[in-house]
Amino acid sequence: MSDAALSSPNRARRELGKALRALRDQSGDTAEEVGAQIGLSSSQVTRIETGERTCSAKAFAALMDLYEVDDDRQTELEDLAKLARRRQQPWWQEQYGDTVSAKYARLLEYEHDATARLDYQTVLLPPHFQTEGYARAVTAVGFAALGPDQVDSLVEVRMIRQHRLRGENPLTVTAVVTQAALDFHVGGLEVHKAQLRHLLEVTRLPNVSLRVIPYEQGENGTQAGAFNILQLPGDAPDVAFAESVAGNVILEAPLDVRRLNRLFRNLADVALDVEESHALIQRVERDLT
Template identity: 30%
Template sequence: MATRRRRDLAAASSGRRLGNALKRAREEANKTQDEAAEQIDAAASKVSRLELGQSGIKLTDLTLLLDFYGVKGEQAEVMRELARAGRQRGRWTGYLGAIPDWFRTYVDLEADASELRWYQPEVVPGILQTESYIRAMNIKAHSRVSDDAMEQQLKVRIGRQAIIKQANAPLLNFILSESAIRRNIGDSAVMREQLLHLAEIAELPNVELQVLPFDAQTFGAAWVGFTIMRFDHDAASDVVYLEDYTDAAYLDRPDGVQAYGALWNRLQAAARGQVESRRMILHLASAS
């Protein structure tokens, strides 16, 4: 049941995103829902459900609408991918053995998000890890994993990092505990490279990176890492991801999402500013 719930959650996310994109395309083309419905031989209520993300769409109907709206090229292909994803997730099917079932939904949601907020209390988030750091972590944590499995895990993690600098990259917000940047993973060369990478990423226009220092006021739940994912900048679509050693939870009920949103705000207020945080990271890198 948990696996099915996760897949439904990922599909719903793609449906909402595609619906928003279809609505924008129709409005930019100055077309009405009635006119769009005629193109696919359906009622206007069908177009309304599509735009609300409440109904799937056949690729043939999507092609008709895209032609009618004048949507072409990369934008059209993105919308086709969202339609496919709404029916069957899994852009990492070639690496299923390297991705636990409970993590696959997260990988899909992460790739679809327009904004992500990470709080990481112990280690550098996977999406920011260098190859050397990843290898050092895998050797420590998975000493019995085969070399092939380890290489697959590495490819997946490095592949996920493409969203940081892609066209129309999402907004990426990170709060790292001081523990995450001081904890030694590998040798000093590995840590120096990792810290310099963090400092470089922190300068990107779509990235905000803060450090929560040891001497900051902390909170009872500050030891719990979490990720908040937002889609099309719509707070109502937020999903909170929580992970433990063998499983994960995905929260999308308003009360749970609001609680973690409030925790994020408190942690962000207690953390050092972006400039000061980057200066701290560079100081640690120079001392490595």
């Protein structure tokens, strides 16, 4: 097992779950049948396999016996199981646990391990490109009725997420937005101006790409709501998040993720190239009065 695979309890939990699901598939048992034999419900078995639930030492031992796992493989999986049980709280739980929702926490968990993010936005700019003023304006008028302290906390979370764009092993962000996202005066004129100037700066980073779908391609840019796809290291499958007024909807089924990857490619195909997009941002910023 590589050091990278053992670097995160969250990742270890997902890798262990994937391995346990493969073992169950080989056995031919259903989650309900496995649960009945080891004293868990079928939903608990499924949550362990998807990485949403930690596998206890007792359950792990029972599963190894049930699946008749050989000693070498069992030792390898036990390393994962031990790491997955470590009480290591990520920063968003330790500092913002009373504000970050369960769905948002899952996005942050995946994003923490991701190597790349594909981002499509219709009327707002991607979160990793937002200024504090822009992020505050967006958060304050969101779907949830938030108090000032909650808004402050969520804005801080967004600013911390942006640290992934710089430093060691930076997150690669490839974004496509509609021209409307450039034109909306979010937070007022001055905030809007500052946001566009920041956008010009951040999109110069080597790991960042932004392309704009112009109004002339409107029928293409209005076919989907906002979504993002996170690409994970190794052979871990991509995971997608579709945005709605009720928050992020997590999409992990391979068919759903493949469809969104195809949709993202189609949207990128009708967008301006990077240089043309940069020039359009400059024109919009220059024309603001």
